[in-house]
Amino acid sequence: MIDLEVLEGNLKNNKLDNCYIFAGLDEMLIKESVENIINTVIDETFKDLNVIKLDGVSTTFEDIMNACETLPFMSDKKVVIIYRANFLREKTDSLGAKLYSQCTEYIKNTPSHCILVLYYLLNDKRENLMKNKKIMSLDKSCTLIKADKLRGEKLYRKVNSIFERKGKRIGKVELKFFCDSVENNFDIIEREIEKIISYTQGRDITRGDISLMLPNKEEDDVFDLVDYISQKRPEKAVDLINELLNKGENMMLILSLIESQFLMLYKIKVGISEGKTKEDFVRELRRPAFVCEKLIGQSKKFSYKQLQQCMKLCIETEKRLKSTGFHKKTEMELMLIDTVRV
CATH class of the missing domain: 3.40.50.300 (P-loop containing nucleotide triphosphate hydrolases)
Known part of the structure; x- marks a missing residue:
């Protein structure tokens, strides 16, 4: 190989x-x-x-x-x-x-x-x-x-070449910040570069521009986590949640994002039944078209009842996590296993 x-x-x-x-x-x-x-x-x-x-x-x-x-x-x-x-x-x-x-x-x-x-x-x-x-x-x-994904200097050179191909210069510090912040996938990288270039027409790119335009990495992890739930793969979901917690991510924030993801998928399912299109969701959710496309696809993997039950499990878990009598990490793992069983 x-x-x-x-x-x-x-x-x-x-x-x-x-x-x-x-x-x-x-x-x-x-x-x-x-x-x-x-x-x-x-x-x-x-x-x-x-x-x-x-x-x-x-x-x-x-x-x-x-x-x-x-x-x-x-x-x-x-x-x-x-x-x-x-x-x-x-x-x-x-x-x-x-x-x-x-x-x-x-x-x-x-x-x-x-x-x-x-x-x-x-x-x-x-x-x-x-x-x-x-x-x-x-x-x-x-x-x-x-x-394999490109890393380090190889990644920086490749990303910089895309900016240059599109007629835009980016400083070395801003380039590194962009590469460290964006998902390491060149299909996504190219789209994010186009967004930033459109947003900063006629001026230099700043770190603030990058922070404003790029999606939150935590949201990407939560999307993957919910996808494991839709695929009935509890072991993968548990591994991911433990990976996030071991990196020091805030447990309550993660739970809140998971609950928000289920709620968003529920709203998308309702919207689709009302005849809404991807373009409608782009305007309503204020997310890029490719993100909305992924969310629409994910929403189709759940029924209305499943999403309602998953949101209910999140709320019940939140109540238990706020109590000092429960092992918080175990509660999160049990919640993920229960959502798969829904």
Whole structure:
């Protein structure tokens, strides 16, 4: 298994393999690396004729095999990309298991004229790729690439290049503050940069601008926590709440944010039933469009009754936490387990 930096070095030295599998959290970083592979082997003039993209959710083995077996046009190589290849996940349905089994055999004998690229996104930052036996079993058949988040100077340089590409300069201190404050996901980073540039037209970016425009990181953690509840994964929810508490986060604040999240999801469900759109929620909630889109998706995972019960559990837990006779950390864990059972 290699990382993105090693892949970049291999491509510069024209060291290519017949099959690559990417896995990571940041789809934009993965797409950039896939584009680098394409640019290394295919002339710009013939890209449209020699690059085939297949949706991993709906594709069949026959689609994949036909795409790979067809000879390239006016080129030595062609590239077949299977994006969102969720059949590579550790747990899939029967169709996904069958497609994985078929692809496993085919990957070992990928035609020499074809570079097959597959990628899927990890569920969350706590998912351990090394524990995915399906992925690791392919390590000898193809090149596995762990698309890790950029850190430190690499992150600063990459983010600064986006500001420059958009025609805006940002000071070194402000750049570091922005990188330390924003979620480490380049799809989100790009959107937040656009917001800040629009807000600061004609003047320099300040730390105050960044603080004002960026969403609260605690809210992101609470979104993940509620998502675990919707997925019926109490162990993940408990791990996250303990991680937050161990970092010194205020317990009552976290509980308040969880309750507010359930209330917001309830209001969104009511709004959807009344015919409201994403744009309506952007205005009402004063959140970016992509955040509202995520909230709408999350609201659909709960029924009205479930959300009412979850809010009730939050209120009851708050009462107990204000009493000195209860172990507060245990109360939070029990509340999360109860919300999953609702």
